[in-house]
Amino acid sequence: MSGVVVVLERVPGGIASVCGEAAGAARALAGGGPVVGLLVGPGDSTAATELAVDKVLTADGPEFEHPSTAQLGALAAAAADAAPATTILFPGTARGRDGVGRTAIRWGASAATSVTEVTRDESGSLHVRRPVFGGRATEELELPGPRHVLSLKPHAFPLPPARSPPASSEPLAIPDSPKSSRPVEVTGFTPTAGGKGPELGDASIVVSGGRGLRSPENFGLVEELAESLGAAVGASRAVTDAGWRPGSYQVGQTGRAVSPQLYIALGISGAIQHIVGMVSSRVIVAVNSDPHAPIFQVADYGIVGDALQIVPALTREVRKARGL
Ligand SMILES: Cc1cc2nc3c(=O)[nH]c(=O)nc-3n(C[C@H](O)[C@H](O)[C@H](O)COP(=O)(O)OP(=O)(O)OC[C@H]3O[C@@H](n4cnc5c(N)ncnc54)[C@H](O)[C@@H]3O)c2cc1C
Structure with a gap:
């Protein structure tokens, strides 16, 4: 029986959806021990108390x-000591991955990022699996105990049902150091340009477009399909380099890595630099006019044809099916 702390991340209007998956993974790992969420930053905590935490x-x-x-590392360590917990789980967000190393050093723990499977053995060591080399291989690691810090790959763990009644919430007794430990002063934030839908790294469906769309105006077809599905919009580098959409849309080696439940690639050839950013998606659908396009080698479902014809038809059918 080992307690687990899940570090929760605020997003505008609530909590990052991948935190729910992290809470579910924590519950499975805790083996009956306490599962405690840590919510950092001012604001409402209702959404956090509805996750699968105690x-x-x-x-x-x-x-x-x-x-x-x-600060995050110091707060996570303080929460783990209070819980008490032997494992700290970060969700699969950029901040979550960033938090792992600092927290592990501060807390004297072994660590791994982008974990897709985790079990604990009788000695207290964790056994984890995680994708490496852009998803082309899987690494198996044994992390010796007694303390562990992990970040989870988005969408690798099932989302448990919302908790009812909500969990209790109370202030963490904050040690002195995180109040003062600001080696970097944040002077301001500029939100990245994104689609209207969910955040790219967080979304369970991503619809991406490539040069096969032929013009920035036609790229609107990608956005319409994404909107009908409640998906985030991504793009190949050909699109962002051409200035059709901002660089924050780019998926791939020099863009964002995503692993949604469903990735739809429209008019994207499937260059290796794009593939490494999306190959760990659960289901991949590709639309391309070239039957030999490399994207079909990683696609679960492929449609050979003109995206300019197929995408509006898909959008119409999705809207009809969803009553939009
Ligand atoms: C160091 C480095 C880093 C890179 N990083 C990235 C990265 O992070 N992300 C990334 O995406 N790329 C990256 N690239 C670029 C990458 O190599 C490719 O050039 C890029 O992914 C190609 O984008 P694309 O598939 O949209 O365009 P193209 O390769 O031009 O492919 C367009 C596809 O559309 C199809 N098509 C054409 N017309 C239609 C139509 N009407 N309907 C349907 N299909 C159609 C074509 O058959 C073709 O397969 C990187 C390159 C380098 C050298």
């Missing part, structure tokens, strides 16, 4: 609105 500890002072990695 209790939520909050650090809601204004100094934690944009916590530095050092």
Whole structure:
């Protein structure tokens, strides 16, 4: 029986959806031990208390609105000591991956990022699997105990049902150091340009378009399909380099890595630099006019044809099926 702390991440209007999966993974790993959520930053904690956790500890002072990695590590370690817990789980977000190393060093723990499977053996060691080399191989690691810090690959773990009644929430007794440990001063934030839908790295469906769309105006077809599905919009580098859409849309080696439940690639050839950013998606659908396009080698479902004809038809059918 080992307690687990799940570090929860605020997003506008709630909690990053991948935190729910992390709470479910924590429950399975805790083996009956306490599962405690740590919610950092000022704001409402209702959404956090509806996750599969026993209790939520909050650090809601204004100094934690944009916590530095050092602050996050110190708060996570304090929450783990309070829980008590032997494992800290970060969700599969950029901040989550960033938090792992600092927290592990501070807390004296072994660590792994982008974990897709995790079990605990009788000695207290964790056995984890995680994709490496852009998803082309899987690494198996034994992390010796007693303490572990992990980040999880988005969508690798099932989302448990919402908790009812909600968990209790109470303030974390905050050690002195995180209040003052601001080696980096955040002076401002500029939101990245994105589609209207969910955040790219967080979305369970991503619809991406490539040069096969032929013009920035036609790229709107990608956005319409994404909107009908409640999906995030991505793009190949050919699209972002051409200025059709901002660089923040780019999926791939020099863009974002995504692993949604469903990835739809429209007019994208499937260059290796694109593939490494999306190959760990659960189901991949590709539309391309060239039957020999490399994207079909990684696609679960392929449609050979003109995206300019097929995408509007898909959007119509999705809207009809969803009553939109
Ligand atoms: C160091 C480096 C890093 C890179 N990083 C990235 C990265 O992070 N992400 C990334 O995406 N790329 C990256 N690239 C670029 C990558 O190599 C490819 O050039 C790029 O992915 C190609 O984009 P594309 O598939 O949209 O365009 P293209 O390769 O031009 O492919 C367009 C596809 O559309 C199809 N098509 C054409 N017309 C239609 C139609 N009407 N309907 C349907 N299909 C149609 C074509 O058959 C073709 O397969 C990188 C390259 C380098 C050298």
